[in-house]
Amino acid sequence: MEALADVPKAYTKKDFESDQLVRWCPGCGDYSILSAMTNALPQLGIPRENFVFVSGIGCAARFPYYMNTYGFHTIHGRGPAVATGVKLANPKLSVWEIQGDGDALAIGGNHFIHALRRNIDINILLFNNEIYGLTKGQYSPTSPTGLVTKSTPYGSVERPFHAAELVIGAQGTFYARTIDTNPKLMTEIFVHAAKHVGTSLVEVLQNCVIFNDDAHAGVTAKQNRDDFQLHVKHGQPLLFGKDNKKGIRLNGLKLEVVTLGENGITEKDILVHDAHNEDPALHLMLARMAPPHFPMALGVIREVRAKTYDEAIAEEREKITENAKYHSVDDLLKSGETWEIK
Amino acid sequence: MEALADVPKAYTKKDFESDQLVRWCPGCGDYSILSAMTNALPQLGIPRENFVFVSGIGCAARFPYYMNTYGFHTIHGRGPAVATGVKLANPKLSVWEIQGDGDALAIGGNHFIHALRRNIDINILLFNNEIYGLTKGQYSPTSPTGLVTKSTPYGSVERPFHAAELVIGAQGTFYARTIDTNPKLMTEIFVHAAKHVGTSLVEVLQNCVIFNDDAHAGVTAKQNRDDFQLHVKHGQPLLFGKDNKKGIRLNGLKLEVVTLGENGITEKDILVHDAHNEDPALHLMLARMAPPHFPMALGVIREVRAKTYDEAIAEEREKITENAKYHSVDDLLKSGETWEIK
Amino acid sequence: MSETLVNGKKSTTELEKVVIRFAGDSGDGMQLTGSQFSFTSALWGNDLATFPDFPAEIRAPQGTVEGVSGFQVQIGKIDIYTPGDQADVLVAMNPAALKSNLQFARKGGNIIVDLDAFVDRNIEKAGFVTNPLEDDTLADYNVVEAPISSLTKTALEGLQLDNKSIMRSKNMFALGMMYWLFDRSLKETEKYIESKFKKTPALAEGNKRALNAGFHYAETIEALPSMYKIPPAIIEKGVYRHISGNTATAWGLMAAAERIGKKLFLGSYPITPASDILHELSRHKNLGVITMQAEDEIAAVCSAIGASYAGQLGVTTSSGPGIALKGEAIGLAVMAEIPLVVVDVQRGGPSTGLPTKTEQADINIAVFGRNSESPAVVLAASTPANCFEFAYMAAKIAMEHMTPVILLTDGYLANGSEPWKFPKTADMPPINLEEAKKSDGVYYPYERDAEKLARGWAVPGTPGFEHRIGGLEKQEKTGNVSYDPTNHEKMVRTRAEKVERVANYIPDIEVQGNGDGKLLVVGWGGTFGGLRTAVTELQHANKKVDFVHFNYINPLPKNTKAIFEKYNKIVVCELNMGQFASLLRSKFPDMNILSYSKIQGQPFLVTELKEVFIEHLKD
């Protein structure tokens, strides 16, 4: 994150908007994500030319066209691999990689888990609309069992992935979840993700109005916000509900929802969120919470520091260079066993 | 697992050995795995012709050639996809899929996690030697950071996957760990895996004598067996050590090693293994245990029943067929809007 | 009809054929409007061909050129092979639709616009500087300015419908106008509306009212040309249905599987324009179809290979970028000699390219896109309906010859549709499998039948045939791994020969025409309609030009050389840079093979082809 160092002129949202016509469907959740992003970037103090947005293919993947930064709309599912190459080639860049759920978890699943494992310092945004939008509505690896789509006329028979669990299983160091209906939270989390050193994985629950409308309404709808959203913050108790009267308590190895003031429950009983814990077990449990029995956790659920791939490579190069016996290809050509014909 | 139903003649180990010369390096851990497999299959009561061994490419992947069953040595990393096709095409078959750590977790990572997610009823054996054997010794996604290999002359700078965590993150229903130096345990676990309905993932810690000798010695060496192997069994307390005097206790959200008889610790304090728990958090914690502070858990760590992909497809077909309005392609051709030219 | 359809009073004129194009916003329901018009015309007895032309975005911003969706149909009393070069009637629902579709309208033809949509904001959004209805943009056309939106609103007054629903019915108003213009009955569309909106009677009523209002409006106004009659075509007797290329492909595969008593296993990953095959097959699981939407294209083809290995019919479907990913696995099927059908619905490229546009540029990857010597059979369908036949043949060849078969269709065939006199499956050619046999009590997985060189297909679950196969080179007969040099050469040549011998089992190509050997037009795949029409029209004009069209690309029909030898000049027409021409040149180096190519994501126009052929006839 060297790029953070030299502070450039103050940017505004407009500076990050490209001149291209935005071609998503009217009402698509992608619009508000885009807006949150152009809100977030000026807060980072990074020169505009150092931003690179990489993506695969899908509705989500059109994102780079709409950002007035460097952008590369690549091929389906391979964004994390391209982004890794970009970052290694120039570690000063702030690299953002945009994926749909199909792009990231279907065809791109392998690159997704390997980026996380290597902990390359890029920011991955997963727009999870639980459907393939661009190809007109087939189920995705995150679609719930039973979903009727173009390719599952009788309902999907598959069990879905849960992004958070896969991230943790792949040794991810940063996982945050947010929703397209909350611009403030999105902006905040994008900024937070940018500052995390390592692979930041932000899952945005995104609405596809055309092919999977209201997929996240159980959490995002107005009437569900209080009861089914829990905004987690490192060091803060896990409280939610109207007036923050409900909370999460650990009972043995199980989480349970309790109400402050009932059965003698006080804030002391409430679990305090520790995003920095190396051990992912509790993060896993928090990430798994879902309606109807639990609220869904939003915010930064896991954030631990580990050496990044780019750091490790830079360190290695330094060490090798220090001890190197040759300093150019010409040296190398002459090295080892040679002989002269006279 | 229909195949289990009709009990055929009693087989012996010999019946499952093919006539091909086994071409692994002398001393390779793969030999004992092969032997454990030919020991296990006769115990299953499945007609020999119903066994199919599928593999990708690698030393491990040569396995099918040595089994006197149906076998398909396919391409690198794609075994789970081929095996899924085999199983769906004929659910009566007992399908075994053999992978090396590179095959499964490098090039084949995507198929690996998707097989687990779908919970297709096949058995995947992961021979984890933490190295690419067949291509002569490059590091793999499971190699520890720092490992010096052909492609990491200065030591690997990458963070490894842990198979168990990835399996859990991918919604796996069965995970067991065993070692090539314990034929009895291997045979037992292979039989157990075969009986699990759903994707069974068995990780075998396997020694590559040539390129990564003693990679698992910290657990498998004679002097480490007592202190660093914990054989877990569903419903049994997590005891280990010489005379089973040590055990695992849950302290808050942390596991700790305790000694029976010390500080008033009795068997009652020891965690009892519940492989059948849907919630994977504790399985994750158990699977993460490793020397020097913990023993490594061997045995079936997770085993939960969920509908399999093949079951779901069969159910769906039945339901659709019941309500079907047409029963042949000819019917279909005539269905919908047609008109006659006379 | 160019000369007859002009501005005039109401009267009825008879036409041979006519091209109609509907264009509007992605949300305007143009695909539906076009289909209804086509269906009604088919019932009336016209021959026809259709071509939907829609944007890559799901729903680009309303009113923009990027969001315009079009549907073209040609109907006629004569045989119709293409949706037509240029529209005699263009219906443009807004300025953007006009802007992007004017290029498809015949000069002198009719343009019907929704006048209400030509407000400043829309005009600007479409990229016009001034109102095209007011400047001389449309000087060469007969323009009908119909206030479609407001009239629809009026017609639907009193129904409990919100404005959005009302505006969604305006396509029916436009359709009503076209029904009057071509003297069609509203009955079938009314039936369709009733069944579609069974659960919302107000919507049903609204759409029907709009349809009728359009019809009556057209009858009333003076601006419309006379009413036209396109009499029924003289079509072979029988029962017909409409079919698109993708549906025909799906059904052809199903027919083959059913015929041989196997399950059809489809492993596929969605991609435009191939996804509809997956969608279609997903609906027929009661007929023994298994569809697996795989995690990616590699898993898709690999699961299909697994299914074939296990004894069913393994199929995978995709388009360019996905096909590029399957090469390694297809090579495995080549080596393991396992039946596999790969359907490639070609689209514009390279890379992601023009996903919703048609192209014919995947011959190279189909024939050559695998490492080393990895021969596969390649077929190409040439009409939406005959996708059925060639999908069936692909499956038949794959199973009979134990080989991967790549079937090329394209976006134009896939989404286009035509009336189809469908066969009985019993009339399709039988499928005869090479049975796995034992020699002296032993099964040799690579023992071959003498004619086809196909190996026997022993299926897991069969006692006594346990065996191992894989992607390493194998010893002849036993199939054991072998690195022996001469065995390798023999096996490479045998695999090539096996594919070559498929030529013994496919029909000869037939020449259309009886020219003097001057010019032979060669086509393949989805350009059949345009080429055939162009050649036929020239032949009617007594031009000496003959035509052959290829459905079998590798191997080529056995009489190809003999036919080519008769011509001084051979011109291969294709929607690419000349890939088939190049292939033919490498096989028949001593012939005069020229290439005419077009790479615009659009089919050939009959007029352009005719010009090219006339030019070639000159020298």
Place this chain on the structure above:
Amino acid sequence: MSETLVNGKKSTTELEKVVIRFAGDSGDGMQLTGSQFSFTSALWGNDLATFPDFPAEIRAPQGTVEGVSGFQVQIGKIDIYTPGDQADVLVAMNPAALKSNLQFARKGGNIIVDLDAFVDRNIEKAGFVTNPLEDDTLADYNVVEAPISSLTKTALEGLQLDNKSIMRSKNMFALGMMYWLFDRSLKETEKYIESKFKKTPALAEGNKRALNAGFHYAETIEALPSMYKIPPAIIEKGVYRHISGNTATAWGLMAAAERIGKKLFLGSYPITPASDILHELSRHKNLGVITMQAEDEIAAVCSAIGASYAGQLGVTTSSGPGIALKGEAIGLAVMAEIPLVVVDVQRGGPSTGLPTKTEQADINIAVFGRNSESPAVVLAASTPANCFEFAYMAAKIAMEHMTPVILLTDGYLANGSEPWKFPKTADMPPINLEEAKKSDGVYYPYERDAEKLARGWAVPGTPGFEHRIGGLEKQEKTGNVSYDPTNHEKMVRTRAEKVERVANYIPDIEVQGNGDGKLLVVGWGGTFGGLRTAVTELQHANKKVDFVHFNYINPLPKNTKAIFEKYNKIVVCELNMGQFASLLRSKFPDMNILSYSKIQGQPFLVTELKEVFIEHLKD
């Protein structure tokens, strides 16, 4: 030397060239033995070429034919272009080595065996029915039965070494024998032994003792033919080193990156026989090399594309099955017009095929293996050492022309090695990048230079050049997404033209010979040595045969046609089914292009080529 090296008394005979082959168990150290022999001979001044030939298994069971590892070297006082057809001296460390290598021994030549290894168990394991030393298997050879194992044991007595270590030294005994036979000094190998076993003096001592024991044994026994002298070759003056094709490839890429001041980024996934390029580059991170061992081949090429996009030199290396996986991504680089070098170290196929054997069958996939019209530059190296030059050129062309370049090498070049008079990097041609410029203050990512048609390479981090590119079709100049039909055609043709114009920047091909236009032998890639030797030998015998060898496959050198036109008969020789011949036929349809192919996972033999050419000269 065939006539001179016969059984006889000690005396010294001078030879022009000789072929030696070492064969033993995978664990016997034959590769090391061969390399030492080669190195010593090079220092002595011989020209030479080597070829290692090892099994796919790491270490198949000891004593089996599958586990045999071989190393062949030809040394000479004349120019040596191949490791030789047949061995004049075969060293066989056990019966299995004899069994599988006898085919490579010249009849009348010498075979040295370790007599101690010819015990019943080994004989049987090797698949012999009776002891080949006792039946007439070896009747046509001069056999030297040396008790190598037991003599080694004796020689090492007294050292504190276990039996395994002792037995591991027996290769040094055999090497010592060869050094005597060819009158070589032990000095270099002794130095090598000392440095290798620096930390285990007992092993160093043991190996040296074995070496000397072999030397003295050979001197003593009567069975050996006379001592031979292969005088130093007349070789260009200068400093030389040994180089294998893979190392040369790695270094050539590094030289190009260093020259232009960029980092070399390698994204690669291990695969035989390409892995050594990854291994080599991993060692030079101090020179600005970044190597990423990717999760798979797709990530490998994609990370390289990302690195190039970000302004470094992106490279990916693989072999057949891996190359098949990269097609989609290479297509992206074609569309995005990004520099990319793809090295394909060809191996036997199809599918997994014969991983450790050589073949030249990836021309098709290199030229055609992508969806749609996706042109790329294709080069092929032709000797181990010139892999350096062509890797450099591949990088230069990729960056100067903003295009993917595929460099074909093969298993034979990759593992083979030869003495190399290495250049100074300053002597390599300069690399001139097309700079990204602005027109009227705006940067247009698809603005091109007029000559090359290369676009400017604007790199993230550069203020004012922010832009977006991708895999969708793009508008000329602006690079914005465009589905416009005529723009598409223009862009397809421009991309093709850009690649064609690379022909303006590459050298003409040169004809070796001065024949009468009767027969032109055409080769490409790794078969250069064999073809050149065969043609030269025929030319020396006054046969009218000429030779051209291609390193530039797509586009072809501009004078290709002019040269071909001079010949009545052109025979293209390649290790495949005639892929280059077919490509040439499609480009030059009116010429008489014949094909000679061999598909055995083995290089051409000079003798077989000579026979073929003589046959062609007859009619």
